[in-house]
Amino acid sequence: MNTKYSTRNETAITAVSRNVAKRSNFQRAIKRLLSNRYNIIGSAILLFFIILALFPSLIAPYPPNEINLELTLRPPGGSHLLGTDKLGRDILSRIIHGSSASLTVGLGAVCFSFLCGTTLGLIAGYSGGRLGDTIMRIMDALWSLPAIILALAIATVLGPGVRNIILSVGITFTPAFARIVYAEVLVIKEQVYVRAAKSLGASNFRIVFFEIFPNTAASLVVYGSLMAGQAIIAEAGLSFLGIGVVAPQAAWGSMLRAGYAFFRIAPWVSIFPGLAIFLLVLAFNFLGDGLRDALDVKLVETKVG
Amino acid sequence: MFRYILRRIYQMIVILVIVSFVVFLLIQLIPGDVATALLGEGASEKDYQLLREKLGLDRPIYIRYLKWAGNMLRGDLGHSVINKFPVTQLFAQRLPYTIQLAVCGMILAIVISIPLGIVAALKQNSVIDASIRGFSTFGTAMPNFWLGLILILIFSLWLRWLPSSGMTSLSNGFFKWLARMIMPAMTIGIRFSAIVVRQTRAAFLEILKADYIRTARAKGVSEFSVNYKHVLRNALIPVVTVIGLQLGRLIGGAVVTEMIFQVPGMGSLIADAVFSRDIAVIQGGVMIATLGVLGINFIVDIVYGIVDPRVRTSGVRKSR
Numbered sequence: 001m002n003t004k005y006s007t008r009n010e011t012a013i014t015a016v017s018r019n020v021a022k023r024s025n026f027q028r029a030i031k032r033l034l035s036n037r038y039n040i041i042g043s044a045i046l047l048f049f050i051i052l053a054l055f056p057s058l059i060a061p062y063p064p065n066e067i068n069l070e071l072t073l074r075p076p077g078g079s080h081l082l083g084t085d086k087l088g089r090d091i092l093s094r095i096i097h098g099s100s101a102s103l104t105v106g107l108g109a110v111c112f113s114f115l116c117g118t119t120l121g122l123i124a125g126y127s128g129g130r131l132g133d134t135i136m137r138i139m140d141a142l143w144s145l146p147a148i149i150l151a152l153a154i155a156t157v158l159g160p161g162v163r164n165i166i167l168s169v170g171i172t173f174t175p176a177f178a179r180i181v182y183a184e185v186l187v188i189k190e191q192v193y194v195r196a197a198k199s200l201g202a203s204n205f206r207i208v209f210f211e212i213f214p215n216t217a218a219s220l221v222v223y224g225s226l227m228a229g230q231a232i233i234a235e236a237g238l239s240f241l242g243i244g245v246v247a248p249q250a251a252w253g254s255m256l257r258a259g260y261a262f263f264r265i266a267p268w269v270s271i272f273p274g275l276a277i278f279l280l281v282l283a284f285n286f287l288g289d290g291l292r293d294a295l296d297v298k299l300v301e302t303k304v305g
Numbered sequence: 306m307f308r309y310i311l312r313r314i315y316q317m318i319v320i321l322v323i324v325s326f327v328v329f330l331l332i333q334l335i336p337g338d339v340a341t342a343l344l345g346e347g348a349s350e351k352d353y354q355l356l357r358e359k360l361g362l363d364r365p366i367y368i369r370y371l372k373w374a375g376n377m378l379r380g381d382l383g384h385s386v387i388n389k390f391p392v393t394q395l396f397a398q399r400l401p402y403t404i405q406l407a408v409c410g411m412i413l414a415i416v417i418s419i420p421l422g423i424v425a426a427l428k429q430n431s432v433i434d435a436s437i438r439g440f441s442t443f444g445t446a447m448p449n450f451w452l453g454l455i456l457i458l459i460f461s462l463w464l465r466w467l468p469s470s471g472m473t474s475l476s477n478g479f480f481k482w483l484a485r486m487i488m489p490a491m492t493i494g495i496r497f498s499a500i501v502v503r504q505t506r507a508a509f510l511e512i513l514k515a516d517y518i519r520t521a522r523a524k525g526v527s528e529f530s531v532n533y534k535h536v537l538r539n540a541l542i543p544v545v546t547v548i549g550l551q552l553g554r555l556i557g558g559a560v561v562t563e564m565i566f567q568v569p570g571m572g573s574l575i576a577d578a579v580f581s582r583d584i585a586v587i588q589g590g591v592m593i594a595t596l597g598v599l600g601i602n603f604i605v606d607i608v609y610g611i612v613d614p615r616v617r618t619s620g621v622r623k624s625r
Contacts, residue, residue: 141323144602146557146594149575153587156579157331233448237561240450241576256450260565264469267458274451281446289442 032294039294042286049280053100060093064250073266083268085258091269095276098250102280105165105245106232110224112170117177118213118220124178125185126208136182139175147172148237155238160246169234173227180223184216218295222288229284236277252277306610313606317599324595325377329370332584382589387581392589395574400593402472402570403559406489410555411548413494414501419544421498422505426513427532437502444499449558453492453565460488470567489566493558497551504547508540515539542609549605553598 033039052059061081068088076083082091120139124132142150154168188194189212197211238244239253246254252273259269357363376383382392425437461469467484475482512518513536521531560572567573571590578586 137319138323141320141327144320144553144595144598145324145591146553146560146598148557148560149591149594152560152575152579153328153331153591156582156584156587229446236448237450240561241564242580256454260454263454263457264462267454267462270454271451271458274448274454277448278446278451281448282443285442285446 029294033290036290036294038286039290042283042288042290045279045283046287049099049103049283052096053103056097056100060090060096062090062093064094064097065089065248066093073262073269075266076268076272082272083266085255085269086262086266091255091272094250094255095252095273098252098255098273099276099280101162101245101249101251102232102235102277104162105169105235106228106280106284108162108166109169109173109231109235110228112166113173113177113227114220114224116170117174117179118181118216120174121178121181122185122208122213122216125182126189126204126212132182136178139178139182142172143175143179145172148234151234151238152241152243155243160243162245162249165235165238165244168238169231172234173231176227177220177223180219181216184219185212188212188215222292222295225284225288225291229281229288232277232281232284309610310607313603317603320599321595322374325374325592326370328588328591329373332588333366377592382592383585385578385583385586387578387583387586392585395586396571396589396593399569399571399574402568403556403563403572405475405486406493406559406563406568406570407552407555409486409490410493410497410559411552413490414497414555415548417494418498418501419505419541422502422544423509423537425502425506426509429510434506437506441499441502444496444502447496447499448561449492449496450561450565452495453488453562456488456491457565470565472566472568472570485566489562489568492562492565493555496558497555500551500554501544501548505540505544508543509536512536512540546605546609549602552601553594556594556597 056064061079066089068084071080071084071088072086074080074084074088080090080092082095084090085094117139120135124135124139126132151168151172154171155164158164158168194207194211197207202211235244235251236253236256239251240257242254242257244253245251255273256270256277259266259271259273263270354363362369373383380393382396384391385395421437421440425434428434457469460467467488469488472485472489473481518531518535521535526535559570560575562568563570563572564576571593575587575590577583578590
């Protein structure tokens with residue numbers, strides 16, 4: 001009888017411990033993510049904008065480019081909730097249609113700079129020596145440029161359009177990722193598990209991508225989220241200066257610019273697109289802050305050389 | 306110390322050379338060359354070849370780079386493609402406004418962010434701390450141009466306290482100057498302080514946990530003395546570095562802010578140049594901005610080296 005109980009207990013215990021083991025780091029991170037209210041607010045706002053960007057025609061009350069010269073510069077209220085612009089276009093509808101441009105540029109630029117910056121940072125940090133030095137010197141040089149001025153110069157050369165803005169903002173943000181990864185790799189490559197992998201005969205490729213890279217992921221996720229917000233501001237800034245996403249495609253930055261000329265008589269034409277930019281960036285900031293707490297990341301960046 | 310300065314100067318030169326090369330390459334990427342831009346569409350092939358020879362465009366790329374870099378070293382950044390003025394002269398006229406704006410913005414940012422950062426660190430996890438961190442999160446999410454417009458809306462259109470645009474020289478009277486400077490400076494300063502307040506808070510929290518602070522407390526040093534003599538001095542060093550390193554962002558922010566408030570500074574010059582695709586001016590703008598950022602970083606590095614001898618030997622410092 002006793003033995004029977006103990007066996008039963010043991011099975012229960014193994015089952016419990018197996019369950020604990022099953023709950024991976026990933027699941028625990030998700031759980032911590034959901035217990036953080038910044039994350040929840042951030043994700044909710046982000047989700048809201050993603051839905052707007054995916055189904056603009058279903059949600060927007062008017063077509064974004066429908067001109068109505070009888071209703072120009074109408075203040076908010078009535079049939080046009082956020083008012084109309086100088087051509088009588090509905091501002092709310094244009095904001096809804098503009099969300100895809102902002103999201104595409106924000107996420108696209110971060111993906112681009114993440115891919116380039118991480119690869120460069122991994123190579124520079126792992127190989128070290130002259131190659132690493134050269135890469136990081138170039139990254140330092142790019143990083144010392146005022147970001148928006150560099151993006152302006154690149155965008156002027158490439159010309160306007162979503163793809164080119166992603167490229168120019170992406171290139172501008174690349175050194176930021178390279179520097180973060182570089183600083184992390186320098187620490188991680190001295191860890192015991194990396195040496196163990198090396199002594200087991202793992203190839204450099206395997207060590208870099210399977211041993212080192214996953215350990216930089218937490219910082220990169222946090223940093224990526226914060227940078228996505230900054231990329232959206234950069235896109236809006238470029239569109240505001242007239243070289244971002246071009247008319248007739250609705251983009252928040254260019255809407256703001258178009259309203260600037262009438263700011264004294266119709267401030268809402270500029271204020272609402274700006275509010276949209278602010279909310280979306282805020283969502284990424286909340287998400288970044290929440291992820292930082294949940295993943296327990298301390299962003300350390302080392303100035304090289 | 307002398308070797309440290311030499312090393313910094315060497316590094317600065319390396320960065321400048323790389324940036325100049327990148328900037329030079331950028332122009333080469335433009336479809337069509339300067340000759341086409343100058344002549345316009347209807348020019349004959351012969352005129353085009355003549356102008357190309359005159360401008361030296363038929364020579365190999367490295368010779369053109371060396372010539373361009375040589376001219377730049379002599380302070381010749383070329384001529385504006387649009388109005389033919391020397392680029393150096395154009396920037397010399399505009400620079401004072403941008404420098405004034407940047408300095409005012411930075412002073413404002415320091416006045417706001419350092420006290421807030423200290424309070425947040427000392428009252429960690431309190432309501433005050435949470436609201437100061439909230440200010441930082443909101444501040445970094447706010448685009449410069451939008452913040453500027455809101456300030457105009459409140460102070461110029463609703464309250465009618467301040468003029469909404471334009472800039473005047475200090476010689477026309479301090480208050481006249483201040484009335485036009487305060488909103489652009491706030492636009493730059495608030496965003497900048499949102500970044501710096503975080504650094505200040507983090508730096509203070511790190512120092513507050515240091516062993517020597519615990520030792521000081523254990524020795525019975527008064528709380529005031531611990532905070533002001535031990536913590537403040539040590540924590541301000543990384544904060545000053547961060548401010549120096551973030552100056553590039555401040556200058557970048559000035560471009561859009563100048564557009565909003567119609568300040569005739571370097572930023573609006575670059576923005577106009579972007580609009581008319583005046584490559585010589587954009588190129589000059591990038592080089593001058595880089596030189597400015599590197600120069601300030603150099604000064605910060607030297608000051609840092611004097612204040613903290615550890616930096617001189619290791620050459621590595623923490624930032625961000």
